[in-house]
Structure formats: structure tokens, C-alpha cells
Amino acid sequence: MVRTLQIVQHLRPGGLEKLVLNLVRFASPHHHVYIASLEGNLSAAIKAWPELAMFKDKLIFLNKPQGVHLKTAYQLRKVIQEFNITTIHSHHLGPLLYSRLALIGLNRTHIHTEHDSWHLQDPKQKNMTRWLLKSKNIALVADAPSVAKDLQQLLGRAANHIIYNGIDCHFFCIGDQTQARHYLNLPQDGTFIGSAGRLVSEKGIDTMIHALSSLPAQYQLVVAGDGYESLNLKQLARQLGVAKRIHWLGYCEDMRYFYRAINVFCMPSRHEGLPLALLEAQASGKPIVATRIGAIPDFTYPDSSQLVLPDDPKQLSQALQHVITQNICEHKIAQFIQQFADVRTMTAAYEALGR
Structure with a gap:
């Protein structure tokens, strides 16, 4: 049984957040998927985004304070161990940082997806991302060819895979x-x-x-x-x-x-x-x-x-x-x-x- 933990910065309505919900919604029967949000708490998140209520048993909130907070990495590590997570899937820089810290000494598959590249124009974010992705144990995914090209140019690291973002084309379709x-x-x-x-x-x-x-x-x-x-x-x-x-x-x-x-x-x-x-x-x-x-x-x-x-x-x-x-x-x-x-x-x- 594969048990994947999707790690995001927050769970407020947005494209990335809808994407990880779909990875829960459309998971195959042998694949258990959970979502860890670094920021926020369950009740506030559901109030702002009522759709989350149907996923509440799959959601974990770490309520991270502002700034870098090492205790959050420890909390995330405990979640990985308690839920017997086999695969970590991080999205964007913050989740990448806390995933790398939480996984020190743990043998887990780590997938990281970059959904855009404009934030890498900032030297601090670019250098930190490059450093965190040095490990050969991370499968780097770009969600589009243009993102993969930018990652190669800006980070000097090729994406291991290109996986296009997907939507439910049965749900979003032509209508009256x-x-x-x-x-x-x-x-x-x-x-x-x-x-x-x-x-x-x-x-x-x-x-x-x-x-x-x-x-x-x-x-x-x-x-x-x-x-x-x-x-x-x-x-x-x-x-x-x-x-x-x-x-x-x-x-x-x-x-x-x-x-x-x-x-x-x-x-x-x-x-x-x-x-x-x-x-x-x-x-x-x-x-x-x-x-x-x-x-x-x-x-x-x-x-x-x-x-x-x-x-x-x-x-x-x-x-x-x-x-x-x-x-x-x-x-x-x-x-x-x-x-x-x-x-x-x-x-x-x-x-x-x-x-």
C-alpha cells in the first residue's frame, strides 16, 4: 500500500490547492493520499473553502507561525512516521524546505513539483531552491515544458519528469x-x-x-x-x-x-x-x-x-x-x-x- 503525503503552504482556494485535492479525489484504490498544510487550521480552512469538509479526514494542519519555524519540521516528521507515509510530494519552496528537514535520516520517496518559475527570479529563492534540490533522492517534476526549460536555465538542474496539470474534463465541459x-x-x-x-x-x-x-x-x-x-x-x-x-x-x-x-x-x-x-x-x-x-x-x-x-x-x-x-x-x-x-x-x- 502506497501512502502519499502532499505538502502545501496553505489550503486556501487556488489552482495548486485544487490540484492536490484532485490527487486525493482521483487516487487509485491501492493509493492512500493525505494533504499536510504548513499554515492554518481545519476549522478556518473549511470556513473559507467549504469544499474541504468532504476531505477533512485526509487533511493535516501544522499551523506554522510566520517565518522559518523548525518545530514545524519536527511536527511534519511525526506525521510522516505516524501515518506510515511512503511518499512525500512537496509543492513550491516552503514545503520543499520543510520536507527536506523532516526527511533527514528517513528513507522515503520524495517528489517535488515546480508549478512556475517566476519566483526563481529572486536570488534568495533561487539559491535556496537550488541547494534543496541538490539531493539525487528527489524526483523533480515540472508541470509544463516552459517550466522545465526555466528550471534548467535558472537552477542548472533538469526536471526528471514533465507531468501536465490536469482537470476533471468530465466535470468541466460545454453546457447551457x-x-x-x-x-x-x-x-x-x-x-x-x-x-x-x-x-x-x-x-x-x-x-x-x-x-x-x-x-x-x-x-x-x-x-x-x-x-x-x-x-x-x-x-x-x-x-x-x-x-x-x-x-x-x-x-x-x-x-x-x-x-x-x-x-x-x-x-x-x-x-x-x-x-x-x-x-x-x-x-x-x-x-x-x-x-x-x-x-x-x-x-x-x-x-x-x-x-x-x-x-x-x-x-x-x-x-x-x-x-x-x-x-x-x-x-x-x-x-x-x-x-x-x-x-x-x-x-x-x-x-x-x-x-
């Missing part, structure tokens, strides 16, 4: 737009641009709001997600006179309806790896306008996508108008994602590494 708009209490008329993710600076929603101000009045923006930039973004919308054209959904429990309700999905991010929302939107048949960063160019259907530079509202608005006025074949977009980014393929690939 009228029903979806009714479910979300959105108007039935109008052209809807959708953006989703944490409302933080790196997601570039402010660029989208600036772009909206130069688009025709029938264009409306639907935003799914929450974050510390929420109040600033709403103030910006009021200043630009577009507040009445933006629908703030906050945390959206069933994202299928969000993707089905919109006409085009926009990702104006300043930093990204391989965002799950990009895959989910296309699996739902939606064309993409996004920034040309990270792994986004690797996973956008070329016949219906427009890629732009970050922080360029004029280019973004022009790209949105171009895409919205084109004839789009939703089924071709969905098939593009289905052929390589299904969660079942991803889960099987990771499980093969942990045997």
Missing part, C-alpha cells in the same frame, strides 16, 4: 449558457468577459478593469474569487466609471456555471505557471485572451486564443474585441484540452513515481 447565467443571477443579454482567481496583484485584474473602460458598454466583466485587492479593485472600477458593468461573484462554489455563463475567459496575469483556470475554461469550450507568460502559451488553443503583454490595457481590449467577434468552435477548444490535460492522466503519472 442561459441556465448558467440564471444560476449566477446574471443578465441574459450582454457580452460577458470572465476572470477567475485570487484577487491579488499578480493576477492583473486591475489591467482588465482598465481595458473594460475602453470596451463598448455591452461588454461586462464577471469576476470569480476573493483576496486582499478586492476593495482596491472595486474603487478602481468606480473611478473609471465601470462599476455597474462588473459582477463580483466572490468564492464560486460551482465553477462550471461560471465558465458556461461567459463568452470569453481573460487571464491578464503578471505572473503564472500553468493555471488550472486556463484549462477549465477551455474544457468548457471558451476562447482565451491571456498574457504571454509562464506556461500559458503552451496550453492555449491557437485557433481561438489571443496572447498579449502584461500591463497593457489597450492591447488587452483589442484582443478581447477580436476574439469575441470571431466564430468559435467550442468543441474543438474542449477537445484540445481533453487530449492531454485530464486529471486521471495526471494522477496516474504521479502515482507511477511513488511506487
Whole structure:
């Protein structure tokens, strides 16, 4: 019996966090998967993300204080031993650090996935990541070819494997737009641009709001997600006179309806790896306008996508108008994602590494 512990920094709604939940949800019968969150506690996490309640028996919270806290490594080591964990799977730098400390003297399989490379532009993070990955006992995984290329250039270490992030293409699929708009209490008329993710600076929603101000009045923006930039973004919308054209959904429990309700999905991010929302939107048949960063160019259907530079509202608005006025074949977009980014393929690939 393989017993894997996924280690993440926190369990707040986000692409990486949804990915590790799927590794629990789609695990094969002989594979037991748990998630250790360095930060937070169970009750607060479930309150912020109700979906976690169904996984509560698989979740472990270490409630790490701010900064480096060596006691957290000791707590993690105890979890590994008490749960008889055979495979550690860390995601990003913090979990990598605490995993290496917790595994000193223990013989366990260690998989580490890098989901982006932009954080390696910081010399401190780059040097620490390079040092922690020196061990030959770590299987390094990149989730996209562009990430693997950056890891080689920035760290001088080749990824051992490339495993694409996967989504549930049975769940995210083409559906009825009228029903979806009714479910979300959105108007039935109008052209809807959708953006989703944490409302933080790196997601570039402010660029989208600036772009909206130069688009025709029938264009409306639907935003799914929450974050510390929420109040600033709403103030910006009021200043630009577009507040009445933006629908703030906050945390959206069933994202299928969000993707089905919109006409085009926009990702104006300043930093990204391989965002799950990009895959989910296309699996739902939606064309993409996004920034040309990270792994986004690797996973956008070329016949219906427009890629732009970050922080360029004029280019973004022009790209949105171009895409919205084109004839789009939703089924071709969905098939593009289905052929390589299904969660079942991803889960099987990771499980093969942990045997």
C-alpha cells in the first residue's frame, strides 16, 4: 500500500490547492493520499473553502507561525512516521524546505513539483531552491515544458519528469449558457468577459478593469474569487466609471456555471505557471485572451486564443474585441484540452513515481 503525503503552504482556494485535492479525489484504490498544510487550521480552512469538509479526514494542519519555524519540521516528521507515509510530494519552496528537514535520516520517496518559475527570479529563492534540490533522492517534476526549460536555465538542474496539470474534463465541459447565467443571477443579454482567481496583484485584474473602460458598454466583466485587492479593485472600477458593468461573484462554489455563463475567459496575469483556470475554461469550450507568460502559451488553443503583454490595457481590449467577434468552435477548444490535460492522466503519472 502506497501512502502519499502532499505538502502545501496553505489550503486556501487556488489552482495548486485544487490540484492536490484532485490527487486525493482521483487516487487509485491501492493509493492512500493525505494533504499536510504548513499554515492554518481545519476549522478556518473549511470556513473559507467549504469544499474541504468532504476531505477533512485526509487533511493535516501544522499551523506554522510566520517565518522559518523548525518545530514545524519536527511536527511534519511525526506525521510522516505516524501515518506510515511512503511518499512525500512537496509543492513550491516552503514545503520543499520543510520536507527536506523532516526527511533527514528517513528513507522515503520524495517528489517535488515546480508549478512556475517566476519566483526563481529572486536570488534568495533561487539559491535556496537550488541547494534543496541538490539531493539525487528527489524526483523533480515540472508541470509544463516552459517550466522545465526555466528550471534548467535558472537552477542548472533538469526536471526528471514533465507531468501536465490536469482537470476533471468530465466535470468541466460545454453546457447551457442561459441556465448558467440564471444560476449566477446574471443578465441574459450582454457580452460577458470572465476572470477567475485570487484577487491579488499578480493576477492583473486591475489591467482588465482598465481595458473594460475602453470596451463598448455591452461588454461586462464577471469576476470569480476573493483576496486582499478586492476593495482596491472595486474603487478602481468606480473611478473609471465601470462599476455597474462588473459582477463580483466572490468564492464560486460551482465553477462550471461560471465558465458556461461567459463568452470569453481573460487571464491578464503578471505572473503564472500553468493555471488550472486556463484549462477549465477551455474544457468548457471558451476562447482565451491571456498574457504571454509562464506556461500559458503552451496550453492555449491557437485557433481561438489571443496572447498579449502584461500591463497593457489597450492591447488587452483589442484582443478581447477580436476574439469575441470571431466564430468559435467550442468543441474543438474542449477537445484540445481533453487530449492531454485530464486529471486521471495526471494522477496516474504521479502515482507511477511513488511506487
